[in-house]
Amino acid sequence: MKLLNSCSVSVIALLLYHGTVFGQAQPEDDNHLSAELRIQSKVVDKPGNSPDSEIKNEAQTEYNAAVNGARIAEFYRFNLDYELRETRYNEGSQDNDGYWDGDASGTLSNSNGLYLINATHSRRRLITNPGGLTSIISNSESRDILTIQPIARKKVGAANTFSLAFNFADIRLERSNSNDSQRKGADFAYLRHVSPTRQLTFKISERVIDYNTSDFGDYETTSYTLRLSSLRRLFQYHIEYGVSQVSPTLDEQYSQSTLDFNLTANIGTGQLVFNATKEVSDSSQGNSNSSFFSSDVTFDNATTERTQIDRRTAGLNLRHKLGCLRCSFDFSFGIDELKGISNALSDSRQTVSSLNFNYQLSHRLSWLIDSRTTRNRFDSGLVSARPDSKSKITRTELTFHANNGFEFAATYELENASQTGQDENSTNTIGVSVAYTYN
Known part of the structure; x- marks a missing residue:
C-alpha cells in the first residue's frame, strides 16, 4: 500500500511542477475499483516475543480487507487505497487486535481548472521499538494526517502561471x-x-505549527525554494533548493537549507529511481507518511520526543526484468538521518535495504521471495539514548491464481530483531491463505 517543509503533501507542487490541468477530461481507463478479502491461517513459534514464554507455538488467524480505486471526471478526481488487518491469537499470546492504513485524495475544480480544492488523508503504522518484532501489535503506533488545500491559479500568456494556495x-x-x-x-x-x-x-511558503497539548515545540517557518524540473522520453528529474527560516516559540530563530532531488530513468525493461532530500520536520510530522521508509518495519524516531528535526534522506530503487519474460527483480536501498535541533535524543540514522524476486512458474503459478533489513543507530552518546538495533524479515510465497478472482497461497516467514546488549528475538511463521479479488 502505498499515502517539504510542511506535513501537507504539497499537492500544489504536483500541479505546478508537472503541469496538470484538472479542467480537462481524463481517459476512462483511469477509472477503476478493486477490493480484496483474504483469510490466512498460520502457525507462529515463540509468539510472545520472549524466550521464557510458556507458549512455544500458536495458531493464529488473520483477516484482511483491502480496497483500491480511482474515479476521474472532467471536474474532479478521487483516489483511495486502504487495508484493514485483524488477527486472532488462539493461545492468547497477545490481545486480539488489528490496524488499518492507507491513503485517499480528492480534487474538485472549476471548468477551466484555475480554481481547485484538494483534500488528502494518510494513515501509517510506525514501529515504536526498532529492536522488537514487528509482529507484536503493542510495538506499533499509527499516525493520521489530514490536509485540505484550496488553490487559485492565474495564467499569464502561454508560459507563465501564478498560484496561491x-x-x-x-x-x-x-x-x-x-x-x-x-x-x-x-x-x-x-x-x-x-x-x-x-x-x-519559485515558491514562498509560510507555516504555523501548533501542538495540541501545550505550546512547547510550537514554531513558524518561512521557506523560499527554486525548482527546475524536466520531463523527457526516457527520464525525468527535478531538483529544488531552498532556505527555511524557523522561529520556535520558546527558542531562538535559525535558518536551514533544504534540498529535494528526484531522478526517474527507464533502463531497457526496467526503471531506476533515485531521490535525496534535506528538510525541516518535527516530532509530529515525522516523514509525512509518504517517504521511501513507510513500511511495516519503519522506525520513525520523530514520534518519541517533541522537537524540530533536520531530516536528510537518500533512496535508490531498481526494478528490472533481468532479460527474463517470466521474472522480475526489485532492489531498494535508503538512508534516513535525523538530527534533533532542540533535543539530541532524536539523533538517529536508519538504513533500509530490500530485495524482491518474483518468478512466474506457469500461467497460474507464481513464486515470490523477498528480504528486508533495517538498521538503526542512535548517535547522541547519552546514557538514556536508545540502543542500536537491527531487524530482518525474509519471506517466500507460492501462489496459485485460480479462476474468477480466487487465489491460494502458502507462505513461510522468518523475522529476526535485535538490539545492543540484549539477546536476539526471532520468530518463524508458516501459513496458508485464500483470497478473493473483485475488479
Whole structure:
C-alpha cells in the first residue's frame, strides 16, 4: 500500500511542477475499483516475543480487507487505497487486535481548472521499538494526517502561471497524543515554462505549527525554494533548493537549507529511481507518511520526543526484468538521518535495504521471495539514548491464481530483531491463505 517543509503533501507542487490541468477530461481507463478479502491461517513459534514464554507455538488467524480505486471526471478526481488487518491469537499470546492504513485524495475544480480544492488523508503504522518484532501489535503506533488545500491559479500568456494556495493539516497519533498538532499556512508560486520539456518554479511558503497539548515545540517557518524540473522520453528529474527560516516559540530563530532531488530513468525493461532530500520536520510530522521508509518495519524516531528535526534522506530503487519474460527483480536501498535541533535524543540514522524476486512458474503459478533489513543507530552518546538495533524479515510465497478472482497461497516467514546488549528475538511463521479479488 502505498499515502517539504510542511506535513501537507504539497499537492500544489504536483500541479505546478508537472503541469496538470484538472479542467480537462481524463481517459476512462483511469477509472477503476478493486477490493480484496483474504483469510490466512498460520502457525507462529515463540509468539510472545520472549524466550521464557510458556507458549512455544500458536495458531493464529488473520483477516484482511483491502480496497483500491480511482474515479476521474472532467471536474474532479478521487483516489483511495486502504487495508484493514485483524488477527486472532488462539493461545492468547497477545490481545486480539488489528490496524488499518492507507491513503485517499480528492480534487474538485472549476471548468477551466484555475480554481481547485484538494483534500488528502494518510494513515501509517510506525514501529515504536526498532529492536522488537514487528509482529507484536503493542510495538506499533499509527499516525493520521489530514490536509485540505484550496488553490487559485492565474495564467499569464502561454508560459507563465501564478498560484496561491492555503493549507490546513491535522496530525494525530493513536497512542502518543502529546505529539498531535495542527498547522496552517499559505504558498505563493510562480511557474515558468522555459522550454517544452523544462519548467522553473519559485515558491514562498509560510507555516504555523501548533501542538495540541501545550505550546512547547510550537514554531513558524518561512521557506523560499527554486525548482527546475524536466520531463523527457526516457527520464525525468527535478531538483529544488531552498532556505527555511524557523522561529520556535520558546527558542531562538535559525535558518536551514533544504534540498529535494528526484531522478526517474527507464533502463531497457526496467526503471531506476533515485531521490535525496534535506528538510525541516518535527516530532509530529515525522516523514509525512509518504517517504521511501513507510513500511511495516519503519522506525520513525520523530514520534518519541517533541522537537524540530533536520531530516536528510537518500533512496535508490531498481526494478528490472533481468532479460527474463517470466521474472522480475526489485532492489531498494535508503538512508534516513535525523538530527534533533532542540533535543539530541532524536539523533538517529536508519538504513533500509530490500530485495524482491518474483518468478512466474506457469500461467497460474507464481513464486515470490523477498528480504528486508533495517538498521538503526542512535548517535547522541547519552546514557538514556536508545540502543542500536537491527531487524530482518525474509519471506517466500507460492501462489496459485485460480479462476474468477480466487487465489491460494502458502507462505513461510522468518523475522529476526535485535538490539545492543540484549539477546536476539526471532520468530518463524508458516501459513496458508485464500483470497478473493473483485475488479
